[in-house]
Amino acid sequence: MKRVIFGAVSVWALASAAVAHSGATGVVKERMDRFEASKDSAKVLRGAVKSADFAAIEAEAVALNAWASEMLEYFPEGSGGSPSEALDTVWSDWDGFSAKAGDYEMATAKLVSAAQSQDAAATASAFKAVMGSCKGCHDDYKAD
Amino acid sequence: MVWDVWVRVGHWLVVALIGFQFFSGGDLDLIDWHAWTGIALLTWVAFRVLWGFVGTRHARFSDFVGSPAQIKSSFRKLTQRQHESVAGHTHAGGLGVIALLGLVALLAMTGLFATDDIIFDGPLSHWVDSDVAGTVTSVHHLLSKLLILTIVGHVVAIAWHQGVMKEPLIQGMLHGRKAGGQEAFGQAVLVRGLLVVGVCALTIVGGLLAVGRF
Numbered sequence: 511m512k513r514v515i516f517g518a519v520s521v522w523a524l525a526s527a528a529v530a531h532s533g534a535t536g537v538v539k540e541r542m543d544r545f546e547a548s549k550d551s552a553k554v555l556r557g558a559v560k561s562a563d564f565a566a567i568e569a570e571a572v573a574l575n576a577w578a579s580e581m582l583e584y585f586p587e588g589s590g591g592s593p594s595e596a597l598d599t600v601w602s603d604w605d606g607f608s609a610k611a612g613d614y615e616m617a618t619a620k621l622v623s624a625a626q627s628q629d630a631a632a633t634a635s636a637f638k639a640v641m642g643s644c645k646g647c648h649d650d651y652k653a654d
Numbered sequence: 655m656v657w658d659v660w661v662r663v664g665h666w667l668v669v670a671l672i673g674f675q676f677f678s679g680g681d682l683d684l685i686d687w688h689a690w691t692g693i694a695l696l697t698w699v700a701f702r703v704l705w706g707f708v709g710t711r712h713a714r715f716s717d718f719v720g721s722p723a724q725i726k727s728s729f730r731k732l733t734q735r736q737h738e739s740v741a742g743h744t745h746a747g748g749l750g751v752i753a754l755l756g757l758v759a760l761l762a763m764t765g766l767f768a769t770d771d772i773i774f775d776g777p778l779s780h781w782v783d784s785d786v787a788g789t790v791t792s793v794h795h796l797l798s799k800l801l802i803l804t805i806v807g808h809v810v811a812i813a814w815h816q817g818v819m820k821e822p823l824i825q826g827m828l829h830g831r832k833a834g835g836q837e838a839f840g841q842a843v844l845v846r847g848l849l850v851v852g853v854c855a856l857t858i859v860g861g862l863l864a865v866g867r868f
Binding site for chain 2 (some may be wrong): 523542545552553556567595599605638641642644645648652653654
Protein backbone atom coordinates (compact mmCIF):
# COMPACT_ATOMS: atom_id res chain seq x y z
CA MET A 511 0.00 0.00 0.00
CA LYS A 512 2.83 2.34 0.87
CA ARG A 513 4.41 1.83 -2.51
CA VAL A 514 1.13 2.67 -4.22
CA ILE A 515 0.77 5.87 -2.20
CA PHE A 516 4.36 6.82 -2.82
CA GLY A 517 3.91 6.16 -6.54
CA ALA A 518 0.77 8.27 -6.62
CA VAL A 519 2.48 11.12 -4.79
CA SER A 520 5.45 10.97 -7.16
CA VAL A 521 3.30 11.00 -10.29
CA TRP A 522 1.26 13.87 -8.94
CA ALA A 523 4.39 15.77 -7.95
CA LEU A 524 5.89 15.32 -11.41
CA ALA A 525 2.63 16.32 -13.07
CA SER A 526 2.39 19.50 -11.04
CA ALA A 527 6.03 20.25 -11.83
CA ALA A 528 5.03 20.69 -15.44
CA VAL A 529 2.45 23.35 -14.69
CA ALA A 530 3.74 25.10 -11.58
CA HIS A 531 6.30 27.87 -11.12
CA SER A 532 8.64 26.58 -13.75
CA GLY A 533 6.73 29.01 -15.96
CA ALA A 534 7.93 32.03 -14.01
CA THR A 535 9.60 34.68 -16.15
CA GLY A 536 10.94 38.19 -15.82
CA VAL A 537 10.79 39.92 -12.48
CA VAL A 538 8.81 37.08 -10.89
CA LYS A 539 11.54 34.61 -11.79
CA GLU A 540 14.23 37.03 -10.60
CA ARG A 541 12.66 37.53 -7.19
CA MET A 542 12.04 33.78 -6.84
CA ASP A 543 15.74 33.21 -7.48
CA ARG A 544 16.66 35.86 -4.92
CA PHE A 545 14.39 34.31 -2.31
CA GLU A 546 15.84 30.89 -3.12
CA ALA A 547 19.35 32.32 -2.63
CA SER A 548 18.20 33.81 0.67
CA LYS A 549 17.15 30.37 1.86
CA ASP A 550 20.64 29.10 1.04
CA SER A 551 22.10 32.04 2.99
CA ALA A 552 19.85 31.22 5.93
CA LYS A 553 21.21 27.67 6.01
CA VAL A 554 24.81 28.85 5.86
CA LEU A 555 23.99 31.35 8.60
CA ARG A 556 22.54 28.71 10.88
CA GLY A 557 25.76 26.70 10.69
CA ALA A 558 27.94 29.79 10.99
CA VAL A 559 26.01 31.05 14.03
CA LYS A 560 26.48 27.68 15.71
CA SER A 561 30.21 27.67 15.08
CA ALA A 562 30.57 31.44 15.69
CA ASP A 563 32.15 31.94 12.27
CA PHE A 564 31.71 35.69 12.25
CA ALA A 565 33.29 36.28 8.83
CA ALA A 566 30.80 33.92 7.19
CA ILE A 567 27.92 35.42 9.16
CA GLU A 568 28.87 38.90 8.05
CA ALA A 569 29.15 37.90 4.39
CA GLU A 570 25.73 36.24 4.31
CA ALA A 571 24.12 38.99 6.38
CA VAL A 572 25.46 41.61 3.97
CA ALA A 573 23.95 39.65 1.07
CA LEU A 574 20.58 39.40 2.80
CA ASN A 575 20.71 43.08 3.70
CA ALA A 576 21.36 44.01 0.06
CA TRP A 577 18.36 41.92 -1.02
CA ALA A 578 16.21 43.44 1.71
CA SER A 579 16.99 46.96 0.51
CA GLU A 580 16.14 46.12 -3.13
CA MET A 581 13.24 43.78 -2.51
CA LEU A 582 10.39 46.22 -3.09
CA GLU A 583 11.65 46.99 -6.61
CA TYR A 584 11.03 43.35 -7.44
CA PHE A 585 7.33 43.63 -6.64
CA PRO A 586 5.97 45.97 -9.34
CA GLU A 587 2.22 46.43 -9.53
CA GLY A 588 0.63 43.61 -11.54
CA SER A 589 3.34 41.02 -10.88
CA GLY A 590 1.12 38.86 -8.70
CA GLY A 591 -0.97 35.86 -9.65
CA SER A 592 0.19 32.40 -10.65
CA PRO A 593 2.96 31.31 -10.76
CA SER A 594 3.87 33.88 -8.12
CA GLU A 595 3.17 32.97 -4.51
CA ALA A 596 2.84 36.61 -3.54
CA LEU A 597 -0.62 37.33 -2.15
CA ASP A 598 -2.65 40.24 -3.49
CA THR A 599 -2.22 41.82 -0.06
CA VAL A 600 1.31 42.79 -1.15
CA TRP A 601 -0.25 45.45 -3.38
CA SER A 602 -3.54 46.10 -1.62
CA ASP A 603 -1.58 46.71 1.60
CA TRP A 604 1.57 48.11 0.08
CA ASP A 605 2.32 50.21 3.17
CA GLY A 606 2.24 47.16 5.41
CA PHE A 607 4.35 45.17 2.97
CA SER A 608 6.88 47.99 2.69
CA ALA A 609 7.05 48.21 6.47
CA LYS A 610 7.86 44.46 6.61
CA ALA A 611 10.59 44.93 4.02
CA GLY A 612 11.94 47.75 6.19
CA ASP A 613 11.90 45.47 9.26
CA TYR A 614 13.81 42.87 7.27
CA GLU A 615 16.40 45.44 6.20
CA MET A 616 16.87 46.59 9.81
CA ALA A 617 17.08 43.02 11.13
CA THR A 618 19.74 42.06 8.60
CA ALA A 619 21.67 45.27 9.31
CA LYS A 620 21.69 44.38 12.99
CA LEU A 621 23.03 40.94 12.13
CA VAL A 622 25.84 42.54 10.12
CA SER A 623 26.89 44.76 13.01
CA ALA A 624 26.52 41.93 15.56
CA ALA A 625 28.84 39.79 13.43
CA GLN A 626 31.31 42.65 13.17
CA SER A 627 31.31 43.07 16.93
CA GLN A 628 31.99 39.31 17.24
CA ASP A 629 29.46 39.03 20.03
CA ALA A 630 28.14 35.47 19.90
CA ALA A 631 25.02 36.08 21.99
CA ALA A 632 24.06 39.23 20.08
CA THR A 633 24.69 37.43 16.79
CA ALA A 634 22.50 34.50 17.76
CA SER A 635 19.62 36.72 18.78
CA ALA A 636 20.03 38.93 15.70
CA PHE A 637 19.90 35.81 13.50
CA LYS A 638 16.72 34.72 15.24
CA ALA A 639 15.22 38.14 14.60
CA VAL A 640 16.08 37.89 10.88
CA MET A 641 14.37 34.49 10.63
CA GLY A 642 11.40 35.88 12.52
CA SER A 643 11.10 38.76 10.06
CA CYS A 644 11.03 36.26 7.14
CA LYS A 645 8.24 34.33 8.79
CA GLY A 646 6.35 37.44 9.86
CA CYS A 647 6.14 38.65 6.29
CA HIS A 648 5.40 35.22 4.77
CA ASP A 649 2.47 34.80 7.15
CA ASP A 650 0.72 37.87 5.75
CA TYR A 651 1.94 38.24 2.20
CA LYS A 652 2.88 34.81 0.85
CA ALA A 653 0.57 31.98 -0.18
CA ASP A 654 0.77 29.08 2.24
CA MET B 655 -5.57 -10.15 25.56
CA VAL B 656 -6.78 -8.32 22.52
CA TRP B 657 -4.17 -5.63 21.91
CA ASP B 658 -0.56 -6.76 21.92
CA VAL B 659 2.17 -4.57 23.39
CA TRP B 660 3.20 -3.20 19.96
CA VAL B 661 -0.29 -1.98 19.20
CA ARG B 662 -0.65 -0.35 22.61
CA VAL B 663 2.78 1.24 22.96
CA GLY B 664 2.59 2.26 19.29
CA HIS B 665 -0.77 3.92 19.78
CA TRP B 666 0.26 6.08 22.73
CA LEU B 667 3.67 6.83 21.28
CA VAL B 668 1.96 8.11 18.16
CA VAL B 669 -0.35 10.26 20.27
CA ALA B 670 2.71 11.92 21.81
CA LEU B 671 4.62 12.25 18.54
CA ILE B 672 1.68 13.70 16.62
CA GLY B 673 1.00 16.09 19.48
CA PHE B 674 4.58 17.30 19.15
CA GLN B 675 4.24 17.62 15.37
CA PHE B 676 1.35 20.04 15.62
CA PHE B 677 3.25 22.64 17.53
CA SER B 678 6.74 22.04 16.16
CA GLY B 679 5.79 22.34 12.47
CA GLY B 680 5.69 26.12 12.39
CA ASP B 681 8.56 26.69 14.81
CA LEU B 682 11.90 27.58 13.23
CA ASP B 683 13.78 26.32 16.30
CA LEU B 684 12.05 22.95 16.34
CA ILE B 685 11.80 22.26 12.64
CA ASP B 686 14.70 19.77 12.59
CA TRP B 687 13.05 17.87 15.43
CA HIS B 688 9.81 18.03 13.49
CA ALA B 689 11.55 16.35 10.55
CA TRP B 690 13.04 13.56 12.66
CA THR B 691 9.77 12.99 14.46
CA GLY B 692 8.12 12.71 11.05
CA ILE B 693 10.67 10.07 10.09
CA ALA B 694 9.90 8.23 13.32
CA LEU B 695 6.20 8.37 12.48
CA LEU B 696 6.88 7.08 8.97
CA THR B 697 8.80 4.19 10.51
CA TRP B 698 5.88 3.51 12.79
CA VAL B 699 3.37 3.53 9.90
CA ALA B 700 5.54 1.09 7.96
CA PHE B 701 5.70 -1.12 11.03
CA ARG B 702 1.96 -0.90 11.61
CA VAL B 703 1.20 -1.79 7.97
CA LEU B 704 3.44 -4.86 8.15
CA TRP B 705 2.02 -5.71 11.57
CA GLY B 706 -1.39 -5.59 9.90
CA PHE B 707 -0.29 -8.70 8.00
CA VAL B 708 2.04 -10.54 10.36
CA GLY B 709 0.89 -9.19 13.73
CA THR B 710 -1.41 -10.67 16.32
CA ARG B 711 -4.99 -11.58 15.47
CA HIS B 712 -6.75 -8.30 16.15
CA ALA B 713 -3.88 -6.20 14.84
CA ARG B 714 -4.38 -7.64 11.34
CA PHE B 715 -6.23 -5.75 8.65
CA SER B 716 -8.19 -8.89 7.84
CA ASP B 717 -9.65 -8.66 11.35
CA PHE B 718 -11.16 -5.21 11.01
CA VAL B 719 -11.20 -3.89 7.44
CA GLY B 720 -14.78 -4.13 6.24
CA SER B 721 -16.67 -3.68 2.99
CA PRO B 722 -18.57 -0.41 2.51
CA ALA B 723 -21.79 -2.20 3.49
CA GLN B 724 -20.21 -3.60 6.66
CA ILE B 725 -18.80 -0.20 7.55
CA LYS B 726 -22.18 1.44 7.01
CA SER B 727 -23.93 -1.09 9.20
CA SER B 728 -21.26 -0.71 11.85
CA PHE B 729 -21.78 3.07 11.93
CA ARG B 730 -25.54 2.53 12.15
CA LYS B 731 -25.10 0.26 15.16
CA LEU B 732 -22.85 2.89 16.70
CA THR B 733 -25.47 5.65 16.40
CA GLN B 734 -28.13 3.30 17.77
CA ARG B 735 -25.89 2.40 20.72
CA GLN B 736 -25.91 -1.25 19.76
CA HIS B 737 -22.93 -3.12 21.09
CA GLU B 738 -21.03 -5.09 18.51
CA SER B 739 -19.71 -8.35 19.83
CA VAL B 740 -16.24 -8.07 18.37
CA ALA B 741 -13.11 -8.23 20.47
CA GLY B 742 -11.03 -6.07 18.14
CA HIS B 743 -11.96 -3.03 16.08
CA THR B 744 -15.46 -2.74 14.68
CA HIS B 745 -15.68 -2.10 10.95
CA ALA B 746 -16.40 1.57 11.67
CA GLY B 747 -13.34 1.70 13.90
CA GLY B 748 -11.37 -0.12 11.23
CA LEU B 749 -12.15 2.65 8.78
CA GLY B 750 -10.78 5.08 11.33
CA VAL B 751 -7.58 3.05 11.63
CA ILE B 752 -7.07 3.10 7.87
CA ALA B 753 -7.84 6.82 7.61
CA LEU B 754 -5.45 7.71 10.41
CA LEU B 755 -2.70 5.45 9.10
CA GLY B 756 -3.11 6.78 5.58
CA LEU B 757 -3.05 10.42 6.66
CA VAL B 758 0.00 9.98 8.86
CA ALA B 759 1.76 8.15 6.03
CA LEU B 760 0.94 10.89 3.51
CA LEU B 761 1.95 13.61 5.95
CA ALA B 762 5.28 11.96 6.66
CA MET B 763 5.97 11.38 2.97
CA THR B 764 5.04 14.88 1.84
CA GLY B 765 7.11 16.25 4.71
CA LEU B 766 10.21 14.65 3.22
CA PHE B 767 9.83 16.94 0.19
CA ALA B 768 8.52 20.01 1.98
CA THR B 769 10.11 23.39 2.50
CA ASP B 770 9.25 26.32 4.75
CA ASP B 771 10.76 28.76 2.22
CA ILE B 772 12.87 30.24 4.99
CA ILE B 773 15.50 27.80 6.19
CA PHE B 774 14.12 24.29 6.15
CA ASP B 775 14.16 21.79 3.28
CA GLY B 776 12.90 18.25 3.78
CA PRO B 777 15.64 15.61 3.39
CA LEU B 778 14.41 14.64 -0.10
CA SER B 779 13.36 18.07 -1.35
CA HIS B 780 16.48 18.27 -3.52
CA TRP B 781 14.88 15.58 -5.68
CA VAL B 782 12.19 17.97 -6.84
CA ASP B 783 12.00 21.52 -8.20
CA SER B 784 11.58 24.21 -5.57
CA ASP B 785 8.12 25.00 -6.94
CA VAL B 786 7.11 21.35 -6.60
CA ALA B 787 8.40 21.45 -3.03
CA GLY B 788 6.14 24.46 -2.49
CA THR B 789 3.12 22.59 -3.82
CA VAL B 790 3.94 19.53 -1.73
CA THR B 791 4.21 21.79 1.30
CA SER B 792 0.72 23.18 0.68
CA VAL B 793 -0.58 19.63 0.49
CA HIS B 794 1.31 18.83 3.70
CA HIS B 795 -0.50 21.69 5.45
CA LEU B 796 -3.86 20.65 4.05
CA LEU B 797 -3.31 17.07 5.19
CA SER B 798 -2.45 18.26 8.68
CA LYS B 799 -5.87 19.89 8.89
CA LEU B 800 -7.52 16.70 7.65
CA LEU B 801 -5.60 14.77 10.29
CA ILE B 802 -6.89 17.08 13.03
CA LEU B 803 -10.45 16.52 11.84
CA THR B 804 -9.94 12.76 11.71
CA ILE B 805 -8.41 12.71 15.19
CA VAL B 806 -11.36 14.72 16.50
CA GLY B 807 -13.69 12.17 14.89
CA HIS B 808 -11.72 9.33 16.48
CA VAL B 809 -11.78 10.91 19.94
CA VAL B 810 -15.51 11.68 19.69
CA ALA B 811 -16.22 8.07 18.65
CA ILE B 812 -14.15 6.72 21.55
CA ALA B 813 -15.88 9.12 23.97
CA TRP B 814 -19.22 7.82 22.69
CA HIS B 815 -18.20 4.19 23.17
CA GLN B 816 -16.70 4.92 26.55
CA GLY B 817 -19.19 7.40 28.01
CA VAL B 818 -22.52 6.60 26.41
CA MET B 819 -22.17 2.93 25.54
CA LYS B 820 -20.09 2.18 28.64
CA GLU B 821 -17.44 0.19 26.79
CA PRO B 822 -14.01 0.53 28.46
CA LEU B 823 -12.02 1.04 25.26
CA ILE B 824 -9.44 3.40 26.73
CA GLN B 825 -8.55 0.92 29.47
CA GLY B 826 -8.33 -1.75 26.77
CA MET B 827 -5.80 0.26 24.82
CA LEU B 828 -3.80 0.65 28.05
CA HIS B 829 -3.70 -2.87 29.47
CA GLY B 830 -4.67 -4.77 26.33
CA ARG B 831 -7.58 -6.73 27.79
CA LYS B 832 -11.09 -6.58 26.42
CA ALA B 833 -14.10 -8.86 26.62
CA GLY B 834 -13.70 -11.79 24.29
CA GLY B 835 -9.92 -11.62 24.12
CA GLN B 836 -8.88 -15.04 25.31
CA GLU B 837 -5.45 -15.15 23.74
CA ALA B 838 -2.25 -14.79 25.67
CA PHE B 839 0.72 -13.27 23.89
CA GLY B 840 4.10 -14.75 24.60
CA GLN B 841 7.67 -13.75 24.02
CA ALA B 842 7.32 -14.66 20.36
CA VAL B 843 5.13 -11.61 19.75
CA LEU B 844 7.72 -9.40 21.38
CA VAL B 845 10.52 -10.85 19.28
CA ARG B 846 8.56 -10.79 16.02
CA GLY B 847 7.57 -7.16 16.59
CA LEU B 848 11.12 -6.22 17.40
CA LEU B 849 12.22 -7.82 14.15
CA VAL B 850 9.64 -5.91 12.12
CA VAL B 851 10.45 -2.63 13.88
CA GLY B 852 14.14 -3.23 13.20
CA VAL B 853 13.59 -3.89 9.51
CA CYS B 854 11.42 -0.77 9.13
CA ALA B 855 13.80 1.49 11.03
CA LEU B 856 16.84 0.20 9.17
CA THR B 857 15.19 0.61 5.79
CA ILE B 858 13.65 4.02 6.35
CA VAL B 859 16.19 5.74 8.58
CA GLY B 860 19.12 4.07 6.82
CA GLY B 861 17.71 4.85 3.40
CA LEU B 862 17.07 8.48 4.25
CA LEU B 863 20.50 8.92 5.80
CA ALA B 864 22.00 7.47 2.62
CA VAL B 865 20.12 9.56 0.05
CA GLY B 866 18.64 12.44 2.03
CA ARG B 867 20.16 15.80 2.84
CA PHE B 868 20.03 16.78 6.48
